[in-house]
Amino acid sequence: MQSRKKGSLILLLLPASLIIGVIFLLPFIFLLVQSFWTYESSFVSKPVFTLANYAKIFQDTYYLQVYLRTIKLSLISTGITLLLSYPLARFISRLKTGLKGFMLTLIALPMIGGAMIQTMGWMAMMMRYGMLNGILMGLGLAKEPVAFLGSELGIVIGLVQSFIPLMVLPLVTSLGAIDVTLEDAAKSLGANSLRTFFEVVLPLSLPGAAAGTILTLMMNLTMFVTPSILGQNKIMVFGTIAYQQAISVGNWPFASAFAIFFIMAVFIFAMLAMKVTSAIQKSTKQPKAAAKGAQA
Amino acid sequence: MEKLNRILLIIFSILILIFVLSPIFVLIISSFNESRYFEFPPTGFTFEWYKAFYKSEEYQKALLISLRVALTAAGIGLLAGVPAAFALDRYKFKGNAVMQSIFLSPLMLPQIIWALGLIQFFSIVQIGGRSILGSFAGIVLAHSVIILPYVIRMVLTSLKYVEVDLESAAMSLGAKPIRTFLEVTIPIILPGVLVSAVFGFMVSFTDVVVSSFVAGTRYITFPVRMYSEIRTEGLDPLAVTVSAFVVIFIVIIAMIGERTAKWSRFF
Numbered sequence: 001m002q003s004r005k006k007g008s009l010i011l012l013l014l015p016a017s018l019i020i021g022v023i024f025l026l027p028f029i030f031l032l033v034q035s036f037w038t039y040e041s042s043f044v045s046k047p048v049f050t051l052a053n054y055a056k057i058f059q060d061t062y063y064l065q066v067y068l069r070t071i072k073l074s075l076i077s078t079g080i081t082l083l084l085s086y087p088l089a090r091f092i093s094r095l096k097t098g099l100k101g102f103m104l105t106l107i108a109l110p111m112i113g114g115a116m117i118q119t120m121g122w123m124a125m126m127m128r129y130g131m132l133n134g135i136l137m138g139l140g141l142a143k144e145p146v147a148f149l150g151s152e153l154g155i156v157i158g159l160v161q162s163f164i165p166l167m168v169l170p171l172v173t174s175l176g177a178i179d180v181t182l183e184d185a186a187k188s189l190g191a192n193s194l195r196t197f198f199e200v201v202l203p204l205s206l207p208g209a210a211a212g213t214i215l216t217l218m219m220n221l222t223m224f225v226t227p228s229i230l231g232q233n234k235i236m237v238f239g240t241i242a243y244q245q246a247i248s249v250g251n252w253p254f255a256s257a258f259a260i261f262f263i264m265a266v267f268i269f270a271m272l273a274m275k276v277t278s279a280i281q282k283s284t285k286q287p288k289a290a291a292k293g294a295q296a
Numbered sequence: 297m298e299k300l301n302r303i304l305l306i307i308f309s310i311l312i313l314i315f316v317l318s319p320i321f322v323l324i325i326s327s328f329n330e331s332r333y334f335e336f337p338p339t340g341f342t343f344e345w346y347k348a349f350y351k352s353e354e355y356q357k358a359l360l361i362s363l364r365v366a367l368t369a370a371g372i373g374l375l376a377g378v379p380a381a382f383a384l385d386r387y388k389f390k391g392n393a394v395m396q397s398i399f400l401s402p403l404m405l406p407q408i409i410w411a412l413g414l415i416q417f418f419s420i421v422q423i424g425g426r427s428i429l430g431s432f433a434g435i436v437l438a439h440s441v442i443i444l445p446y447v448i449r450m451v452l453t454s455l456k457y458v459e460v461d462l463e464s465a466a467m468s469l470g471a472k473p474i475r476t477f478l479e480v481t482i483p484i485i486l487p488g489v490l491v492s493a494v495f496g497f498m499v500s501f502t503d504v505v506v507s508s509f510v511a512g513t514r515y516i517t518f519p520v521r522m523y524s525e526i527r528t529e530g531l532d533p534l535a536v537t538v539s540a541f542v543v544i545f546i547v548i549i550a551m552i553g554e555r556t557a558k559w560s561r562f563f
Contacts, residue, residue, distance in 0.1 A: 009387050016380035016399060016444060019372070024402055024441045027413030034416050084312050091309035103313075104560035105550050110316060112495070113546055114502025116519040120539050121319020123531050124326050124334040131322055134336035164316050169563050193301055215404065222406035225504055229526055239408050246412055247509065256416075259409045 035256035042250035053257035063241070067262060070237040073152060073227075074220035077159040081167050081216050082209065084160065089171035089208075090201070093178075104172065111165045115225040122158045123149065123229055150232035158226040163219055167212035174208025175201070203281070210277045214270060221266055238262055320543050327540035332533055345537035355538045358518040365432070365517055366500040369439035373496045376440070377447030378489060382481075384448070385455040396452075403445045411509035414438060418510060430512020438510045442503060443496035450495065450562040454488020455481075487557040494553060495562075498546060518542070 038048040057063045092103045110118050125131040126148035136142040148154035178201060186196040224239030231240070238258075245255035330340035349355060384396050402410070418429035428434040458481055466476040482489075504519035511520050522535055553559035 005387075009383055009389060012379040012383035012387075013395070015376035016448065017395075019376055019437070019440055019444055020399055020402070023414070023437050024410065025398075027410055027417040029413075030416040031409070031413030034413075084315075087305055088309045088312045091305050101554055101558055101560040104563060105554040106313065107316060108560070108563060109320060109547065109550060112498045112502065112550065113320065113543060114499075114504060114519060116504040116522050117323065117502060117539050117543055118319045120522065120526070120531065120536060121322045123526065124536060125318065125322050125336075127334045127531070129333055129335045131334075131336035161316055161319065164312065193298065218404065218406055222408045224408050225523065229523075233527075242408060242412060243508070246415065252412075252416055255412055259412050263406070263409055 031256045032260060034252050035260050037253045039251050039253045043252070044250075045253050050253075053253045054261065056254055057258060057261055063258065066236050066238060066241050067265070069235070070221060070223075070239075070262075073155060073159070073237065074217055074223075077156050077163070077220050078213060078217045080156070080160045081163050082213055085164050085167035085171055085212065086209075088164070089168045089175055092168070093172045093175035100172075104169070107165050107168050109165075110162060115162065118162050119158060119225050119229045122154070122161070122226075126154055126157075126230065149230060150234040152231075152235055154230045155227050155235060155237075158230045159220055159223060162226060163216045166219060167216050170208040170212040170215075171205065172208075174205045174211075178204045206277065206281055210274070214273065217273075218266070218270070221262075320547070323536055323540040323543050326533065327537040329533070334531070334533075334536075345533045346541075348534050349537050349541065352534065352538075355518070355521070355534070358516060358521040359538070359542075361515055362501050362518040365435050365439060365515070366497045368436045369443055369500045370493050370497040372436065372440040373443030373447045374489065374493055377444050377492070378451055381448045381451035381455060382477075385452055386460075396448075399448050400445045402441055403449075407442070407505045408509075410441075411438075411506050414506075415509050429510065430514060432515055434510050435507060435515055435517070438506050439500040439503065442499055442506060446496050446499060447489075447492040450488050450492035451485060453562050454485040457488075458484045487559075488562055491553060491557050491559040491562050494549060495559075498549070502542070502546075 034045065035053055036049050036051070037045045038050045038052070039045050088107075092100055092107070095103060127133075128145045128147075132148060133142065133145040136146060137144075148157070182200055182204075183196050186200045187193070191199065222239055223237065224243060227235060227237045228240050228243070231237070233240070236244075242255055242259055245251050245258060249255075325338060326334050327345055328341050328343070329335070329338040330342045330344070331338060380399060384392060384399075415429055418434050419427055421428045423431070423433060428437075462484075463476050463480055466480045467473065471479070502519055503517075504523050507517050507520045508523055511517060516524075518538070522539065525532075525535055550559075
């Protein structure tokens with residue numbers, strides 16, 4: 001009986017393990033190995049060990065600037081996304097079930113629609129005589145059309161919009177799990193809504209905020225379609241260079257080294273971020289306990 | 297004061313919602329806009345672009361390729377994902393949690409970095425003397441990886457709604473595990489399975505990052521066609537109209553999904 005159970009367990013897990021193991025995990029090994037191979041010509045490399053691909057990243061400041069620009073744009077976009085998502089998530093988390101589902105469905109539309117559809121919409125809006133400039137000039141906020149396309153501003157706008165859903169969903173989950181009586185307790189003890197928010201709601205929703213922030217940051221750091229289309233090839237970031245090197249130039253060894261170096265940096269960054277959040281969480285445990293005490 | 301805060305929160309939330317949905321609105325508005333240059337306010341109402349879409353074999357072909365890829369990949373995602381989710385939920389074994397996070401990891405790890413490795417791997421795998429890179433099988437396998445974690449996560453969520461008691465009741469009444477699974481478990485988790493299938497289909501249908509890496513010249517899906525066209529020729533009303541058509545389709549599916557299966561609880 002025991003071995004039959006084990007057999008069926010293996011059988012149930014086998015197809016998914018094969019797909020994830022072979023198609024998802026194995027390619028990372030190829031990536032790592034290729035990054036040490038020698039580039040010969042377009043789409044041709046030979047298995048001779050070299051560190052030249054990594055050295056190329058540091059040869060001049062161009063690639064380092066690309067990394068820095070990517071990190072800068074990602075941090076700005078993620079920060080704005082978090083700021084805009086919090087109130088919206090708070091609003092949605094307090095809605096009645098039916099309306100809440102409807103709102104979540106609307107919010108998730110960009111996620112399902114995919115990067116291409118969002119970017120096309122933004123491109124139409126950001127055209128010289130498109131909607132954004134139409135509104136700005138109509139309101140008298142701009143005298144001449146603003147060049148959104150090909151600017152960092154345009155990319156940030158596109159990124160923030162694309163990733164609000166990724167931030168809102170985990171936030172709604174963690175905000176929705178907060179007991180309303182906790183807030184009432186804080187208020188009945190004389191805390192105004194601002195203080196209630198900062199001392200009760202915010203600390204309790206940190207896990208959701210952390211999950212959303214890390215995911216959004218990851219997506220921003222490896223963005224590709226948005227900067228490629230809205231940046232009009234004027235603003236190069238990690239994703240656009242990686243695509244260019246891999247698909248147009250065909251220098252797989254360098255593309256691999258460029259990606260591995262970046263992902264390593266990102267992981268160290270993420271680890272640090274997680275350490276910081278858990279430290280913050282520890283230091284804000286007290287208000288939660290106080291509110292619980294007040295409730296009792 | 298309390299009331300004012302509440303009103304401000306509502307206004308702010310509605311503004312953000314409009315911002316998030318603005319590209320979708322604009323695509324739909326632009327598809328009926330007479331102006332070639334996406335002028336705002338629109339210069340006039342027209343069905344011209346939809347007529348052009350109806351005649352455009354190229355775009356219809358791209359949509360059909362996307363449809364074939366998405367249907368096949370979603371099928372594979374279901375066949376692999378549903379049993380895996382069931383095993384992860386019902387069997388206690390060593391490494392369960394680790395396995396679960398590995399299965400869900402494609403949701404977290406950057407697609408573009410994986411895609412870089414994937415083209416290198418695909419370039420040496422051959423079926424019938426041809427590299428799998430740029431083949432139908434290659435795209436479908438790549439897409440099944442993006443679909444699988446969604447299926448596993450959503451089915452895991454729906455399995456949480458099934459009471460194990462129901463299953464043991466069926467079995468104590470003499471039903472074999474297989475029959476219990478087919479007649480008790482499946483009907484209860486069916487909404488989750490269907491939602492994950494639809495969601496997986498959409499994720500594949502609209503994917504551009506992975507597809508633009510693995511797509512060769514023979515199987516160019518609709519988003520990849522859009523991407524390369526916009527990059528070389530800029531935005532044109534026909535491309536916008538095809539996207540608007542897809543968006544309208546997605547909105548309808550999303551609304552049906554929410555009304556019939558309350559699909560937002562699986563997100």
